[in-house]
Amino acid sequence: MADFQARIYVTLRPSVLDPAGVAVCSGLHQLGYEGVESVRIGKYIEVQLTAADQQDAQTQLDQMCDRLLANPVIENYCFEITELATA
Amino acid sequence: MADFQARIYVTLRPSVLDPAGVAVCSGLHQLGYEGVESVRIGKYIEVQLTAADQQDAQTQLDQMCDRLLANPVIENYCFEITELATA
Numbered sequence: 001m002a003d004f005q006a007r008i009y010v011t012l013r014p015s016v017l018d019p020a021g022v023a024v025c026s027g028l029h030q031l032g033y034e035g036v037e038s039v040r041i042g043k044y045i046e047v048q049l050t051a052a053d054q055q056d057a058q059t060q061l062d063q064m065c066d067r068l069l070a071n072p073v074i075e076n077y078c079f080e081i082t083e084l085a086t087a
Numbered sequence: 088m089a090d091f092q093a094r095i096y097v098t099l100r101p102s103v104l105d106p107a108g109v110a111v112c113s114g115l116h117q118l119g120y121e122g123v124e125s126v127r128i129g130k131y132i133e134v135q136l137t138a139a140d141q142q143d144a145q146t147q148l149d150q151m152c153d154r155l156l157a158n159p160v161i162e163n164y165c166f167e168i169t170e171l172a173t174a
């Protein structure tokens with residue numbers, strides 16, 4: 001067993017409206033950042049987990065994203081896995 | 088002027104409690120993922136903006152994060168900037 005750190009990025013699918021992103025974009029314009037063209041807001045999730053190996057960690061994380069962390073109907077996800085040094 | 092895409096990661100400082108992360112961690116345990124040790128939830132923000140050059144984009148994004156996108160009291164942020172191909 002080894003420890004892994006995963007960095008998961010969950011983003012809305014491009015075809016899905018992002019009202020929060022639009023609000024932030026408008027807020028940035030009001031603060032004077034006129035160059036901002038679009039803002040999309042997603043989630044960034046860090047998970048530490050113990051798994052047999054990198055492949056096992058990847059399989060588990062794929063399932064976690066599909067079942068809980070992302071809503072596959074409106075969101076995409078991707079992740080990176082790093083193996084942590086074992087003590 | 089050039090177009091840039093920024094990927095901004097906003098995370099809670101390590102000393103700040105993350106109740107949402109704890110709830111997700113417990114949810115994953117209930118789904119059978121016993122190997123999960125900790126979960127921290129942050130924000131992932133994609134911003135497209137027009138700026139004079141990469142340095143200008145970086146300065147503007149630093150200010151945006153400090154003023155609106157992150158709460159510097161409890162959150163850290165970092166970002167990557169990519170120049171988009173001009174039409």
